[in-house]
Amino acid sequence: MYYPDEVIEEVRSSNNIVDIIGGYVRLQKKGSSYFGLCPFHNEKSPSFSVSPNKQMYYCFGCGAGGNVFTFIMEYENQTFPEAVKILADRAGIALPEAELTEEQKRERNKRQLLLEINKTAANYFYYQLNGDQGQQAREYLENRRLSKETQIHFGLGYASKYSNDLYLYLKKKGYQDQILKETGLLTYDEKRGAHDKFWNRVMFPIMDVNNRVIGFGGRVMGDGMPKYLNSPETMLFDKSRNLYGLNYARTSRKPYMIICEGYMDVIAMHQAGFTNAVASLGTAFTAQHSVLLKRYTQEVRLAYDSDGAGQKAALRAIPILKSAGINVRVIHMDPYKDPDEFIKNLGTEAFQERIDAAESSFMFEISVLEKNYKQSDPEGRASFMKAMARRLLEFPQELERNIYIDAIAGRYGIASEELKRMVNSFGASMSREQVEAAIYQQQEREEMPAKKRVEKEDSVLTAQKFFLTWLIEEPSIYDKTKDYINEDDFVEPLYHHVAALVFEELRATGQVMPARILNQFEDVEEQKTAASLFNTRLKTDDDPAVREKALNETVKRIKKNSLELKSRSVREIADLQKIIKEKAQLQKLYISL
Incomplete structure (x- = not known):
């Protein structure tokens, strides 16, 4: 800390x-x-x-x-x-100087210095854009219909035509080569020495969710290659874990996020009022991206380019998003290529209509699948129907499967009952393992992540949550249960850590302040999980007999699970006999309130 x-x-x-x-x-x-x-x-x-x-x-x-x-x-x-x-x-509390180890100080100082250099570079690029050298870059942005306000909002800039301009500027500011080498802003080689990574490019500062500049993207002026260039991986910048525009999109309070392909799409959409748009940074969408998005939304609309490459990108992103428990729909932008082009030609209202009419990810996948088969050829159409039928087996719930069968039958002009019979026929001919694999694949893609699903359904973890919340609500329960259950009976690491802190406070003071315990967890996701352990709904009855029964069942379930886990790892007969004896005593246990 x-x-x-x-x-x-x-x-x-x-x-x-x-x-x-x-x-x-x-x-x-x-x-x-x-x-x-x-x-x-x-x-x-x-x-x-x-x-x-x-x-x-x-x-x-x-x-x-x-x-x-x-x-x-x-x-x-x-x-x-x-x-x-x-x-x-x-x-009105004066904070002391931070207490850090020498290693922590070095790490923090380096990180802070890199952030400082990035901010300095961003200011320099902005100055260049608005100076004499930035004329071509300004004309480019004006041709893209980006207002001055939008340019300022996103901190857009320009890297001049001189390949060592930024380097000389940073050296004049007093920064040493040793730290500059770690910024990703410069390239060092034996022949040319140090020179700028970005030159003659419109610059896009990349910010983290705390609005700190962690990297840059640059769009070349003219026909140079590559057209777009991103910062390399640094201590600050990991392109697989950051999304362009998320620093603004996360505060939009919209019920969904829109994922685009690039900087200009995001900027154009934000300028048009769609402030919930983000884009991956010159890389394919990753599982880390989906985890990041899951913190802020339950639903995503894909607004990738309408060409073949955009469709392939969407097909790759859909299962990744679904496996994170995010609902996915796809925005169709034909006859235009991307959101920027669409909005310029048809306006914001028309784009909002496309957002509202976004297609379910499954129907989108079917429409892409269709392109692999020649529909005018009977054999091709029959093969397509078989492929669709196999895909429909991915839905484990019959009701949901039938809804999609009806939708597909309506789209392709076939009888629902015929398609249903084909699906059932394939299901009957597939091995049990094949069917389970298909169902598992669909569940992994469309339901909550496996760990979360197990946690939700695990009765032991539920009992542990229930017991910890009960201890918070009624600390007197501790004296009645302390001889039977302690923190060692909470096996899952985070639960064990929280339980240890709870029991420690109860032993010391007889009371627990949950908010104080949460101070021990700086990671937000860990805090959320810890908070849930203190907020399980207690469905206990006012009837003392009902409450006693609930308490005893809870204690026994936690203790039984703990003993069973211990029995799997013991090697000595004496230890095993002790566990067997405790299990027998557990059957006779009854705690009175």
Whole structure:
């Protein structure tokens, strides 16, 4: 951590979470908590809960959750140290100098220096665009109908025709070659020495979600190659983990993101009001991209080029997005190639209509599949029908499969019953393994990620969540259960870590402050998972007998799972006999409330 634990806790406890979140979200009190519409996903019924007792928030709709630091980090696009500083300033708390190891200091200093150099370079490129040398670049941007406001918004610039202009400028600023070599802005060789990687190009600063310049893209002026050039991989820039325009798109509050192919498409769409557009950075869409997007949306509309290459890119992206649990639809832009061209010719209203009419990813895949078969030839059409029938077997649910059968039958002018019989015939002729493989493939692509699905359905993890939430709500439960269950019975690493912190606080004070425990997790995704452990809905009855039964079933389920896992790894007979004895005692266990 950048600050001592006691300082972080002082800052957290000095900022009431209801007051902080109430400044962003309209909250209404219901019982002991406050509810409002979740700011992290679109919803019509409030499922976003803020607890003054726990000093936490949790959305029962999308799973977003955490303490006051998490909220500022997520809503304001801030890092953890930045969130601490914002809240410390608000509470009038003076922060000490960050306590870092020497290695951490070197790493932080290098990262900060690289960010500083990138910002300096971005300012220099912007200056060049608006100076005497930038005339051609300005004309190019004007011909692309980009307003001055848009150019400023995206920080567009120009790298001059001289191949060492930026290098000389950075050297005059006092930066040494040793650090400049790590920026990706320069190339070093024995013959030419140091020279600029980008020259005679319109420059596009690439920003992370915190609006910091981490790299650049450049579009050549004239016929030089490559047409577009990106920064190489650096300490700051990983093109497979960053999306152009996400720093703006993540705050658009639209219920979906639009993925384009390049910088100009994103910029043109943002200028037209479609501020939820992003693009991958000179690379194919990756699983890391889908994980990044999943933090901000549940649905994506693909706006790739309408040519063959664009269709192939869409076909590659669809299964990646679906395997991340993201719903996918495809925007058709014919007769134009890309969103920029479409909007220039038909306008924003027409493009919005295309967005609204976006096709389901499965129907898009079928339409692309169709192009592989000659429909005018009976044999070709029959082969196409067979291929479609096999694809339809990917849907494990009969109702959903029948919906798509009807849709395809309507599109291609065939009888639904005939297509259904063909699908069933293929299903019957396939081996059980083949059918299961097809179903598994579809589930992996269209449902939530496997780990999340298992977690949702795992009764043991549910019991552990239930028990931890119960301990928070009623700390007196600890004294009644401490002889039977402890943190070692929580095997999954994150659950174990949280449980250890909970039991530690209960042993020390008899109380638990969940928000304080969340301070131990700087990673936002870990905070969300930890927050869910304290916000499981307790469906306990007021009847003491029902509550006792629920508690005993919960404790037994957790302990039984723990003992079974231990029994798989023991090697000594004595240890195994001990576990068998504990299992027998577990059957007789009954805890009274």
